[in-house]
Amino acid sequence: MDKLNIKVILASVRDGRFGDKPAKWIAETAKEVENFTVELLDLKDYPLPIFSEAISPAYVQGEYANPLVNRWAEKISSADGFIVVTPEYNHGYPSSLKNNIDYLYKEWNKKPIGFVGYGTTGGAFAVGQLRQVAIELQMAPIRMATHIVSPWNMVEKDGSLKLGALDHYANGAKKMLEQLKWWTKVLKNAREIK
Numbered sequence: 001m002d003k004l005n006i007k008v009i010l011a012s013v014r015d016g017r018f019g020d021k022p023a024k025w026i027a028e029t030a031k032e033v034e035n036f037t038v039e040l041l042d043l044k045d046y047p048l049p050i051f052s053e054a055i056s057p058a059y060v061q062g063e064y065a066n067p068l069v070n071r072w073a074e075k076i077s078s079a080d081g082f083i084v085v086t087p088e089y090n091h092g093y094p095s096s097l098k099n100n101i102d103y104l105y106k107e108w109n110k111k112p113i114g115f116v117g118y119g120t121t122g123g124a125f126a127v128g129q130l131r132q133v134a135i136e137l138q139m140a141p142i143r144m145a146t147h148i149v150s151p152w153n154m155v156e157k158d159g160s161l162k163l164g165a166l167d168h169y170a171n172g173a174k175k176m177l178e179q180l181k182w183w184t185k186v187l188k189n190a191r192e193i194k
């Protein structure tokens, strides 16, 4: 079977963020899935200005004007499926993520997307909103998600992850990744149909 190219997107760009910990954890867990090739995309490496393009990305043909947008577009275009790791800010997902989502359109289309959320209620509000956005981008949000509850209890004073803090979520995450694999495989084949 062809390799399935999975991109893990780390949505938080805050100094001292918690997000890098679950992002690395889910990326490492995903690497254990047969046929998955996994890359972690940190939005800190794609600091796009507030979206103010004259033309909607849905209508852009060929290259984008900003070279950093082209770099971002190449990464998203090469993906077969996504795992977004998102915090919850004021019962939504962070604006850093929405901004980078809005810069592209066709690159997201017809691909599955799964979520790792974290917060008081495991980022449930943020993930719910992202599912709506995904549908508008012609994506397939998968049912299962990993919801990490009260992440602030999982870190040591120095900011590092407490040993075994995410173990409780490992089984659920593996089931989520199996669901993502099915959708990734099916949609990769289906994208060949014109």
Ligand SMILES: Cc1cc2nc3c(=O)[nH]c(=O)nc-3n(C[C@H](O)[C@H](O)[C@H](O)COP(=O)(O)O)c2cc1C
Pocket: 012, 013, 014, 016, 017, 018, 019, 020, 087, 088, 089, 090, 091, 092, 118, 119, 120, 121, 122, 123, 151, 152
């Ligand atoms: C602007 C802001 C708004 C927040 N709003 C929520 C919220 O609505 N629900 C929640 O569970 N946590 C909320 N939190 C707490 C975050 O879950 C917590 O700070 C978490 O560590 C943020 O993820 P990050 O460190 O990866 O950026 C908020 C944090 C910030 C900075």
